[in-house]
Amino acid sequence: MNRYESLGYLVSHLNIALQHELDSQLKRYQLDIKLWPVLFALWQEEGITQTELSKRCDVANYTMTRLLDQLQVQGLITRHQELDNRRAFQIFLTDEAKALEQDLIREAERVNETCLAVLSETEREQFMYLLNKINRMS
Numbered sequence: 820m821n822r823y824e825s826l827g828y829l830v831s832h833l834n835i836a837l838q839h840e841l842d843s844q845l846k847r848y849q850l851d852i853k854l855w856p857v858l859f860a861l862w863q864e865e866g867i868t869q870t871e872l873s874k875r876c877d878v879a880n881y882t883m884t885r886l887l888d889q890l891q892v893q894g895l896i897t898r899h900q901e902l903d904n905r906r907a908f909q910i911f912l913t914d915e916a917k918a919l920e921q922d923l924i925r926e927a928e929r930v931n932e933t934c935l936a937v938l939s940e941t942e943r944e945q946f947m948y949l950l951n952k953i954n955r956m957s
Contacts, residue, residue: 837934844926848919849893855927857886858912861896862920866909868901890916 822828842852850858856876861867867875873883887910890896895916898908935943 833934837930840930840933841927844930845923848923850923851889854886854890855923857883857890858895858916858919858923859927861910861912861916862924865911868907868909869898870907872910895919 838852841855845852845855856878857872860872860875869883869887870880872887873880876883878886887896887898891898895913897911897913899911901907901909935946938946
């Protein structure tokens, strides 16, 4: 098998290119690509626990702690201790983080558009369908 027949190679290569491009856009907002999944997940649902956020972002809990520390220092999240579980914290976005949502989503959409520009609309829909189908397996 050569690299152009390897799903792992092709997906990894695409992921690196997408992350590099999005990271360069996020730098304009003093953000790092590592923070993107956390913000993206919290824009979809805030008030979840750090443990749940770790699962959704597919990172270890200790890694999530460092990411949340960084977001808190930047004034983008707050942690609220759960009343019934003193070890669990719910994560909430600050007004500043909420204000960034539209701009950052637009940046991500531009990166997606650039990447998918070589595909027709039908190919784009099929590509996204197939990626979602494969990802549901794991």
